[in-house]
Amino acid sequence: MKLAEIKAQRLAESLDYHFHGLITAVVQDSTTKEILMVAYMNREAVKKTVTTGLAHFWSRKRERLWLKGERSGHFQEVESILIDCDEDAVLLKVKQIGYPCHKGYASCFFRAVGKEGLKRILPHIGDKNKKGE
């Protein structure tokens, strides 16, 4: 095993996967500081993210490891990984290729709570046929 892999494994083992073996991951654009999405990682996703430099998650829907951008080419190049005080959440600072949201927005948080219900606050930029995943 390579040294980088040993380190990745050590990190992956040290975290607290509190929700059914998953840890919460927040993804932030490293330049604009906008929050792009929230997803979940298991140990394997943490290891893969550290060793490849590309964001990997655990897809709860498909129940498998998910390389973000594997279908769309909308990869997230990870520039830094921060860990929270309780070691049960990670923050990925990334360079986003394309857009992150499978619904075609520059952030999955494209709606805000307004006086009259949810209000869209971002323009639709994505190709509906080319999902962000």
Place this chain on the structure above:
Amino acid sequence: MKLAEIKAQRLAESLDYHFHGLITAVVQDSTTKEILMVAYMNREAVKKTVTTGLAHFWSRKRERLWLKGERSGHFQEVESILIDCDEDAVLLKVKQIGYPCHKGYASCFFRAVGKEGLKRILPHIGDKNKKGE
């Protein structure tokens, strides 16, 4: 029931509490855009946050509703609430009073993954006896 409460309840009912009745909440400083913390909300926490304008969460440790700052005075004044595409995560943009982290840092994400393990990237600013909670 007041109109604001009805609206808050409608929002609270519309979300997807996918982890044992909880939704993931990311808290971001509305001015600096730094991520302050990640916590979890149940329906009651969403309703209380909307109606009071102060961040409320579900404390998994204490198993009760938790007004952030109830012990420390380190409240989070909520300026906007964003909802993600799958309606199972919320983003609170807040004005932080004091500091958010119970370990005494300006963000719970005060450590980064470095070549030699975790590295502290923020100075310690908090009074250890006055927890951020």
